[in-house]
Amino acid sequence: MRNVVIYDYLIYIVLCYTQFYLGKYNISKYLPNIVLIMIVYIALKKGALQAEIIGFILGIILDVISIDIFGLKAMTFTILGYSCGKLLINFDSENIIIQIIAILLESLVYYIIINTMHFLFLYKYKQTMIFTLTYHPYSMLMSTGITIVTTPIIFKFLACLNKMLNK
Amino acid sequence: MFKKYKDENVIFIFILTICFYFISYKETQLVILVRKTLYKIIYATINYSFKKNDLLNMHSIVALRQENTKYKIKNQQLLDRLRSFNSIYQEYENLRTLLHLKERHNIVSTFAHIYVRDCNEWYKSIILNKGIDHGLYNGLPVVIFNKQENALCAMGKIDEIYQTSSKVILITKALYMLPVMIKNKDIHCLAEGTNSNLLKITYIPKDANVKCGDRVIVSPLSVTFQRDILVGIIIKVLQAIPGDNFKTAVAKVCFDNNVIYKAIICFPLKQVNNEKCSNL
Numbered sequence: 001m002r003n004v005v006i007y008d009y010l011i012y013i014v015l016c017y018t019q020f021y022l023g024k025y026n027i028s029k030y031l032p033n034i035v036l037i038m039i040v041y042i043a044l045k046k047g048a049l050q051a052e053i054i055g056f057i058l059g060i061i062l063d064v065i066s067i068d069i070f071g072l073k074a075m076t077f078t079i080l081g082y083s084c085g086k087l088l089i090n091f092d093s094e095n096i097i098i099q100i101i102a103i104l105l106e107s108l109v110y111y112i113i114i115n116t117m118h119f120l121f122l123y124k125y126k127q128t129m130i131f132t133l134t135y136h137p138y139s140m141l142m143s144t145g146i147t148i149v150t151t152p153i154i155f156k157f158l159a160c161l162n163k164m165l166n167k
Numbered sequence: 168m169f170k171k172y173k174d175e176n177v178i179f180i181f182i183l184t185i186c187f188y189f190i191s192y193k194e195t196q197l198v199i200l201v202r203k204t205l206y207k208i209i210y211a212t213i214n215y216s217f218k219k220n221d222l223l224n225m226h227s228i229v230a231l232r233q234e235n236t237k238y239k240i241k242n243q244q245l246l247d248r249l250r251s252f253n254s255i256y257q258e259y260e261n262l263r264t265l266l267h268l269k270e271r272h273n274i275v276s277t278f279a280h281i282y283v284r285d286c287n288e289w290y291k292s293i294i295l296n297k298g299i300d301h302g303l304y305n306g307l308p309v310v311i312f313n314k315q316e317n318a319l320c321a322m323g324k325i326d327e328i329y330q331t332s333s334k335v336i337l338i339t340k341a342l343y344m345l346p347v348m349i350k351n352k353d354i355h356c357l358a359e360g361t362n363s364n365l366l367k368i369t370y371i372p373k374d375a376n377v378k379c380g381d382r383v384i385v386s387p388l389s390v391t392f393q394r395d396i397l398v399g400i401i402i403k404v405l406q407a408i409p410g411d412n413f414k415t416a417v418a419k420v421c422f423d424n425n426v427i428y429k430a431i432i433c434f435p436l437k438q439v440n441n442e443k444c445s446n447l
Contacts, residue, residue: 047175048175048179049174049175049178052175052178052179052182053178053182056182056186060205061205061209063189063202064202064205064206064209065206065209065232066232067232067233067235067236069190069193070189070190070193070198070202071185071186071187071188071189071190071193071198072186072190074182074185074186074189075182075183075186075187075189075190078179078182078183078186079183082175082179085175086175117190121190
């Protein structure tokens with residue numbers, strides 16, 4: 001059982017790195033938020049406790065290897081894991097509509113937290129309010145759309161991996 | 168069940184507190200140490216995982232991102248400086264306007280002695296002691312300093328150029344025309360040479376308020392001279408011929424008030440810079 005948990009965590013971390021590398025090699029301008037999908041998956045499958053811990057670990061990894069505010073993504077993913085786990089634990093995680101609704105809600109919360117914290121803590125964002133107001137909504141919509149499209153695929157992939165590990 | 172929920176909440180609050188601490192005190196030694204330690208651990212794992220793949224060079228990516236951050240900060244600082252520079256320039260412009268100061272022209276000047284002033288061509292041309300060897304070329308404006316007016320006065324332009332000398336056509340030569348304007352009145356007209364020390368100012372609007380003693384300066388329409396250079400002083404205003412929309416005036420040139428020894432040749436600054444560069 002302990003090995004399963006360790007492998008589980010390793011898979012999440014590897015997927016987290018995958019997201020980082022996808023961003024670095026400019027595969028596409030808008031990329032799916034794999035970490036967000038993973039956290040929603042964990043929250044739906046395993047509850048708030050697991051989701052918030054995994055969210056914190058993955059968030060801190062992304063914070064360390066990124067230039068963003070240190071601790072911001074860790075905090076955001078922790079909140080997302082906790083809220084998703086609390087709200088949607090009783091819903092059917094296999095249902096694609098539930099998955100999409102969960103991703104939509106979590107994306108909304110994610111962007112609200114990230115932008116608010118950027119506005120509060122980054123000086124340059126105060127200087128470029130027009131940029132934030134004009135460019136970001138389109139970018140956010142595109143990223144959310146791609147995340148929603150990829151959600152069922154990643155959910156299936158994670159479910160398969162879990163089954164394999166449990167066997 | 169209750170215990171599980173309690174654990175969730177406690178851990179959630181604990182993690183949130185840690186995150187808030189990281190965000191709020193990001194510049195402190197402790198947070199920097201945590202970040203560096205985590206970075207070393209994560210870098211080691213990734214480096215171990217993707218050791219054989221050169222493409223996934225984590226260290227260079229992170230180094231690049233850090234460098235990028237530095238440049239972003241630098242860029243922001245430069246933008247701030249540019250913004251302050253713009254505000255200073257705006258203030259300077261406002262003060263200059265309020266004090267009625269003249270705009271500084273981007274020109275450099277060189278002095279030249281007058282070699283020859285032929286009696287037969289007294290108001291037509293002069294010859295200067297500088298030529299191609301000194302960087303002069305055809306079309307350059309020649310001015311003179313008038314002590315009485317305490318200003319530069321238009322004299323002519325270089326028409327023929329030789330190795331060590333140049334011939335200057337004076338603005339008083341017949342058929343020489345120069346777009347001029349009446350100072351402080353915004354009346355544009357034309358100055359024509361008359362082979363004497365007088366200029367014929369034509370195309371003055373019939374109802375224009377032009378009086379004796381008005382200064383005639385170079386118009387911005389002139390391609391040879393810089394704007395606002397003094398040309399002459401109006402000494403006589405002729406009434407318009409019935410049916411004509413324009414009247415004429417007579418102006419005395421300013422460069423003939425004193426004996427001419429030296430002339431000033433004006434270069435555009437850009438031209439000088441280019442020459443310096445080519446010389447280098």
